[in-house]
Amino acid sequence: MCGIWALFGSDECLSVQCLSAMKIAHRGPDAFRFENVNGFTNCCFGFHRLAVVDQLYGMQPIRVKKFPYLWLCYNGEIYNFKQLQKQFGFEYQTLVDGEVILHLYNRGGIEQTASMLDGVFAFILLDTANRKVFLGRDTYGVRPLFKVLSDDGFLGICSEAKGLINLKHSTTLCPKVEPFLPGHYEVLDLKPSGKVASVELVKFHSYKDEPLHVAFDTVETLPSGSFDLETVKSNIRILFENAVRKRLMAHRRIGCLLSGGLDSSLVAAVLLKLMKEMNFNYPLQTFAIGMENSPDLVAARKVAAHIGSDHHEVVFNSEEGIQAIEDVIFSLETYDITTIRASIGMYLVSKYIRKKTDSVVIFSGEGSDELTQGYIYFHKAPSPEEAAEESERLLKELYLFDVLRADRTTAAHGLELRVPFLDHRFTSYYLSLPAELRIPKNGIEKYLLRQSFEDSNLLPKEILWRPKEAFSDGIASVKKSWFSILQDYIDQQVDDLLLEKAAEKYPFNPPKTKESYYYRQIFEKHYSGQSSWLPHYWMPRWVKATDPSARTLKHYKSATQE
16 A cells, blocks of 8 residues: 555646645655656656565666666555466566566556456556556555546646645646546556646456456366356355455555454454464454444454454544544545444544554455445345346445545555455456345345355354444444434534525535535535535435435344344
8 A cells, every 4th residue: 555646747846746745645654755757857756655565676656677668656456466477477676566567568558457457556657658648446446546637738646636636737727636437547648748638548347247367366267157056155255265365465464454244254254264374473463443332342352252363442432533523534535424434433443553553454344245235225125136236336336435435544544455355356256146146135134145154164153144233333332323423413513504505505415414514514624626526425225215324224223132
């Protein structure tokens, strides 16, 4: 995990513009480099480094003797760089996984490069020989990327929008800062002036398609075309374990977030099993956060005891949570209600990990709810086909919600997130299964995933079959949900009259509640006029919901109330 930043065709002094690059310093606390591009005095790269692999030669932009005309700045991890080296006979000059991008590009161009990468990434590749700039982002947008492109060809790229919003440019109209679409690459011509012109934006991978890099995967070819239940369950176990195994690539200590829910518990259990098999010389640290005696803390304690991790509990009170709201919104760059609620706990636990431990590479369970239909409202889906369509929509929008939350809350504290549930091969296989296999069954969501691990003894039965906790509410006490605590506080902060006139003040995505208004005020304070970053609020479907929390849905019942 790191922070990347680049400008092409800047009219302003680069030493002044470079101050914007410092807005993302939290993403790379180990080192910073600012470098001009030879022959293009108004083009430059900025890089904040978190050293996870090749601590000696891992600085960026990456340039190698073999390709002196190529410049690469990337944020991410390419898990199959060794397999690709073996397959194509690449001669690497560093131990940095991202170096493979240079070799793939030289071998087959940008389309093959993007399609062959098994991992999470956001990259800027400059080819000065052919005067081209290439941008690319992984399938689910696990690694963030924003861009700004003016009408006269000034281009700014950054891991987070905050590194672009204050850039100086000669045009009177401020160009729009936008997220770069996941699963796409863009080709831009670089003019002698340093300005650029967009040539094409190409979608290189759809999450439903089996990725091209499967041909070089370490896992054997799986039985295909058979939807026999035992075969399916076996394939799910094999691919999930493979997803965790490939993400063990790190020279820094690995830890795992553990809420005691199904997803993080499966990740932690498989992770610890593989670390033992591979003789890691340190125990796995797991981290849970919640208010005193919250359901998540209790459940996480059971899981940690079962798998034998070095478990840490972070207990916070409502005051600490409320005090963190503004910092969280600044980090997130969103005003989405449920994203902010769920981010507060993750932000505080990440802060603890950074201050109190030496774990840096953090595994988490993001992506499972979207992939395996884990949200409570999936019980209300009119048909398996519509449930499958909704699952795909959620995956497509992950970069706006859960993946955004997971990246920003960890990156704010210089941690690197790893999310095995969003492994390309695992997700494409799961989505290839018949729609009726993937729906909730017997009143239990994620039934197929639970069933697949039932005989593995990885988790206690009560955890494997623990019902989904409401969004962000597992961290609160049973008596009062986290969203109720927030709403009670905010009720005193926002006047009724302000809410009545909300649509006039904020015509795009107007706030409908005091909580929503409060978040929007803070967002606009830091990111005035950027409300289009959030196309719509996250809300459940097929139910008449006025609030995104599952606690407001009739189906929801906490495990403690059974």
